[in-house]
Amino acid sequence: MTALIPVTEVAAAVDGFLAASPAARAWDVETAFDWARADADRLTDGQRSAVRFVTLIEDHLPGYFDVYHRHFPVDDTVDLATFTHNRELYHFTVRWALEEDTHARALARYQDAAGIAERGALRDELAIEGRKPFDLPFDHPVQFFAYALVQEKATQMYYQHLRDVVDEPVLAAVLGRLARDEARHFSFVADVVSRYLRAHGDDVVDPLRDVIANFRMPLADTMRGYWRWALEIADVASYDHTEAYEHLIKVIDRAVDARTDRVDELARFIAECRTVA
Template sequence: MGITDTACALLPVDEVVGAVDGFLAASPAARAWDVETAFEWGRADAGLLTEGQRSAVQFITLIEDHLPGYFDVYHRYFPVDDTVDPSTFVHNRELYHFTVRWALEEDTHARALARYQEAAGMAERGALRTELAVEGQRPFDLPYDHPVQFFAYALVQEKATQMYYQHLRDVSGDPVLGAVLSHLARDEARHFSFMADVVGRYLRTHGDAVVDPIRDVVAHFRMPLADTMRGYWRWALKIADVADYDHTEAYEHLVKVIDRAVDTRTDRVDELVRFIDQCRKVA
């Protein structure tokens, strides 16, 4: 598959290297955490949560556990095989250094949330695996054809996820769940920083040429699994009430990225910022 027909729209490989090196330097392996030892699982108690908070944990576990589908998107659109020319391969291979680290961390999130459900008495492990497989087998894709769109989408999604985890942590009745959510939120914040860095580099490198692709992401934005999970919107509204969640809060961070990347706004960039602000106000 790959984005071979828009290879000219890719970032120069040195820009990718700069973003990836910066992320990895800020995320040394020595600072990583693991599911087995980072939390006092014996103290986990779902009885300390409201029904809404338990529902929120179930929801975000399903979302995080779809990691194989998310990772597959990067593999298909930024392939590291003989379906792309050598220069595109080099670009994708450098990006792969980030995506494998990102995937490891996101998979750890899925495992931590599943472990919490088991330890807190919310679910039996075998039954939970079966439940997660129902959504996990559903396909996931992003309808984009410009490379910047994958990073602009993830910028909003990662920041929105980080903010929700922080909100849910702040109202959680179980300190163990609070600790889990703090770890997840910190990871999502770093993932957002990488995506923001890449989007900023696209804006500085390609200027107005990436305005319309970014606008399209905002215009049709949906959080992961919104179009495939049965009952998604009803469930999403329920968990939003639990922890004051609105994904459009992340849009202001996209505007900040644009402002940092663009010294002098062009008419098209001005229009993009106005559009983003309008989407936030409407929501």
């Protein structure tokens, strides 16, 4: 893959992420929550629907992880320099995948414990969507990180919004844990995008613009009834994923000391793509 940042840059970003994510601060599904107190009767129909929706999204983790494996391979299909870069990135992706898989398990466990779904039936429901392929239509490496920047921040914000409106302590605790993890994932990809901007400047303007111009949240193009369901669960928590675009603009502002005309135009374009005041 062309236009990678130097391996020292990706290694510094990974080191920073892992330093902020020590194993001692990790949590596990089995002991982090009092599952016996989970009670879906304290949720509205819309909140139950939101839990079901985000469980499907999180559970597609094998597909998301495979994107990194295919586009940043760690095998003999790439030259030595590219392998070295991708091997450093892999230290992040395996930790990220573990945490995202924990999110999927926590949400599924909540559905079972709270009485939203029976475990076997839920497993079958998740498999229907989980077998569908997932890919991102990008050819520049910065695009994978810019997409993740928006997606991770949007997911973090949704979990926070939903936590603030539910009156069920166990679900609120789960959502709080998930939001904190997503915030750390966002910080990593924001750091990487910043490093691309500093290293390549105007050369990444068009790739970044393309990400926003064609942005879709995960599974938007494969899940049956996605858009209707997404609108319903957005109303439950007063949420719009384009709120996350503001954070990409902030990354651009911090990364570029002397803004060029093309970078200024990119920031204006991203701001105009927002659908919230």
